[in-house]
Amino acid sequence: MKFPSLEDIRNAHLRIQPFIHRTPILTSTAIDEMAGCRIFFKCENFQKVGAFKARGAANAVAKLTEEQKKNGVATHSSGNHAAALARAASVAGIKSYIVMPSNAPEIKKKAVKGYGGEIIECEPNLQARETTLRAVVDRTGATSIPPYDFYDVIEGQATCALEMWDEHIPFDVIMAPVGGGGLLAGTALTTKYISPSTLVIAGEPAGADDAFRSFHAKKLIPMEGPKTIADGLLTSLGKLNFAIIMQYVDDILTADDTEIIEAMRLVYERMKIVIEPSCAVPLAALLKNKERFRGKKVGIILSGGNVDLGKLPF
Amino acid sequence: MKFPSLEDIRNAHLRIQPFIHRTPILTSTAIDEMAGCRIFFKCENFQKVGAFKARGAANAVAKLTEEQKKNGVATHSSGNHAAALARAASVAGIKSYIVMPSNAPEIKKKAVKGYGGEIIECEPNLQARETTLRAVVDRTGATSIPPYDFYDVIEGQATCALEMWDEHIPFDVIMAPVGGGGLLAGTALTTKYISPSTLVIAGEPAGADDAFRSFHAKKLIPMEGPKTIADGLLTSLGKLNFAIIMQYVDDILTADDTEIIEAMRLVYERMKIVIEPSCAVPLAALLKNKERFRGKKVGIILSGGNVDLGKLPF
Structure with a gap:
């Protein structure tokens, strides 16, 4: 690519x-x-x-098709990407599902909720994050927006x-x-x-x-x-x-x-x-x-x- | 006036x-x-x-006569005016004597010293400040620059x-x-x-x-x-x-x-x-x-x- x-x-x-x-x-x-x-x-x-995470999330959401927008977006993030995606989704009027490690700072969880994101907690390791995210995507049909990759x-x-x-x-x-x-x-x-x-x-x-x-x-x-x-x-x-x-x-x-x-x-x-x-x-x-x-x-x-x-x- | x-x-x-x-x-x-x-x-x-104290101190120092500048400036202040006057004096190349209450925050004392001000400590009340300042002015001939009045x-x-x-x-x-x-x-x-x-x-x-x-x-x-x-x-x-x-x-x-x-x-x-x-x-x-x-x-x-x-x- x-x-x-x-x-x-x-x-x-x-x-x-x-x-x-x-x-x-x-x-x-x-x-x-x-x-x-x-x-x-x-x-x-x-x-x-x-x-800065507001930038990447806004760009990814703006590039979704109308079809994708219907089921919302999902991601895993220890914090800033989480809030950024929840906000980008909220501004676009779509749903967001955010997988967060249980040890994420309180202020970052609060921000996600404030933007209307739905938080799904998981163990604080990469494997747990990815498994949980896959389950969420399977359940909701949301488009996964990875935090960086x-x-x-x-x-x-x-x-x-x-x-x-x-x-x-x-x-x-x-x-x-x-x-x-x-x-x-x-x-x-x-x-x-x-x-x-x-x-x-x-x-x-x-x-x-x-x-x-x-x-x-x-x-x-x-x-x-x-x-x-x-x-x-x-x-x-x-x-x-x-x-x-x-x-x-x-x-x-x-x-x-x-x-x-x-x-x-x-x-x-x-x-x-x-x-x-x-x-x-x-x-x-x-x-x-x-x-x-x-x-x-x-x-x-x-x-x-x-x-x-x-x-x-x- | x-x-x-x-x-x-x-x-x-x-x-x-x-x-x-x-x-x-x-x-x-x-x-x-x-x-x-x-x-x-x-x-x-x-x-x-x-x-904001940088403003008043800079103005007061800029208005001194050449004669006054020779003996420097003095003041009493719990903090920001102190640093402001020390800096204004230092920029003008003159001495400053700063009477500070003993309980002034460490960061403010450090700032005064950093600008080359000479600190004279006193009891944390207005009377002690004023008495100490008068003694400093008598000793040095410095011009007193009050913090606000x-x-x-x-x-x-x-x-x-x-x-x-x-x-x-x-x-x-x-x-x-x-x-x-x-x-x-x-x-x-x-x-x-x-x-x-x-x-x-x-x-x-x-x-x-x-x-x-x-x-x-x-x-x-x-x-x-x-x-x-x-x-x-x-x-x-x-x-x-x-x-x-x-x-x-x-x-x-x-x-x-x-x-x-x-x-x-x-x-x-x-x-x-x-x-x-x-x-x-x-x-x-x-x-x-x-x-x-x-x-x-x-x-x-x-x-x-x-x-x-x-x-x-x-």
Whole structure:
């Protein structure tokens, strides 16, 4: 199968524009001084449903046939894709069935319910999620919209970098976190189509580093027993995402939980914005590898802001 | 003495523009739906030093004579004015001496030190602050820059509302928190000069309601034993501020700490921005008095974002 083209991504952006925010890019002189480079933060924490996932879900739902719409959509997700799909379905006036691990943050479950999604809980592992989702699809006839391993979703996530390039900033590097790989694959496609010399570098939690290991082994290595505060990045890298990443991503850097929390605190203290831990991973990776970024213009996608305020790690 | 005029305020804005941010106005459809009105949040939490206080301090320092600059500036402040004056002095290349109560939040002390201010600690009450400040001024010859009861400072704080009116939003109401009254007085002056029919309404913590009591008694009643989570609003209303408030402010509404924390949480969850408790008081007061604001266009000044992240009340 062919990767989404730049034209596909531009069309996706036109398709979803009525349903998403064009999020701002913020800067912080204090963080720039610490980092030794210029950082442009693309604030997807201000996105609808509080995360970039609104983009992919909106695109996937907008591409459904009228026939498919009748039975609604279904997915499994630890959180942000869940809320995003429930909202995209609700806006389109169709049903959504969301399989969520029992340990998903309360705030994310609440969001799904708020958008009218029907939650089906399962054990917190990939196998249970997939089995439960299959049962739901069999029962309802809903169309499954995978959270990341799906071109329509990747195409949607790719529109985030498209907006960054629209700002005419000559990025030397663009960074995104990597979990399932939807945002990273989309970001890499857009960036390499528009500016092949710009480096695309991912940030991944050291405690959930299957993308890092897969990237270096040049074969997909499934995640086993991930353990990190970055709860949005616990999933294994998807197959389609991996193929795109191998072709277009330049490097994957890891950061441990202490470094992730430190970067997260910096963003709260210096930028006065609320982000979730997953979101802080690229900044943590950059601060750990300052020499590689010295003097450069770096775009960092702040992927989401859905954090349990009662459980902040400060 | 004459109140600062609109021309004075416009001149102050020109004077301080190189040293401050023009902060954005943000909106939230979710909060609008809850409140039953349209709210425009002026985000001074994104201001330099994380609070509107950067404005008044920058204006006061810019107006010093060359002779005054030689001996530096001094003040007493529980926090944000302290950092603001230390920064304004540092930018101007002069010394600053900051009298701070011993119970001031660690993050605010750290900020003052970071800007090169010299901290002199005192007991956490107004008398101790004033005595200590007088001793510092006697010793150093520094010019005292009061945190709020001072026209140069009020003029500076008034530039915040000036930027709001520059956005051409036909506000029915503008709200600000009230502690010493610098921001409220400045906001009232600007607003009534530009749009006399717009209501200016303050939010004050029920546990530190000297402005509320003074406003209704029509005489200045000093604060006694304030107790509220809104640590930026513990000070007594200033004399100059009271005179302006009596002439130009339409009402003062109070909210208790539970309501303040609830409003604060709403802003974190829905807007994904970091604010300090003092900042949430006007929104808390609005949500408590929804019927008075129904269908109106309300500007709310989010005054600052300097909160001890380790002590969030969630």
